[in-house]
Amino acid sequence: MALNFKLIILRDTTVTECPNCKTPGALDRRKSTGWPDRIIQKITFRKNYHCNSCKWDGKVFNFRLTKKYKQVLLSYLIITGSFLILLIILYLYLKSIKPR
Numbered sequence: 001m002a003l004n005f006k007l008i009i010l011r012d013t014t015v016t017e018c019p020n021c022k023t024p025g026a027l028d029r030r031k032s033t034g035w036p037d038r039i040i041q042k043i044t045f046r047k048n049y050h051c052n053s054c055k056w057d058g059k060v061f062n063f064r065l066t067k068k069y070k071q072v073l074l075s076y077l078i079i080t081g082s083f084l085i086l087l088i089i090l091y092l093y094l095k096s097i098k099p100r
């Protein structure tokens with residue numbers, strides 16, 4: 001099994017659904033209206049979009065949670081689990097050494 005640690009991935013706007021009408025791939029990038037807007041977009045990781053299907057205008061989050069988040073969480077669980085086992089083994093080993 002391959003471990004997957006990418007929990008958050010960059011949104012692919014060519015397949016992203018419109019938040020209003022749920023049409024996939026209907027969103028177009030809108031140019032920012034000025035530098036304050038550009039800064040807000042950078043800080044909030046959102047970008048202006050326009051829907052060609054329902055004429056919706058708004059901001060869409062750049063990143064999204066991966067659909068394989070269960071696999072990712074399992075990967076983290078395996079890593080954490082094996083690290084804990086290692087610690088326990090180390091602890092038992094150190095305990096078995098008699099202090100002089």
Ligand SMILES: [Zn+2]
Nearest residue numbers: 018021051054
């Ligand atoms: Zn739409």
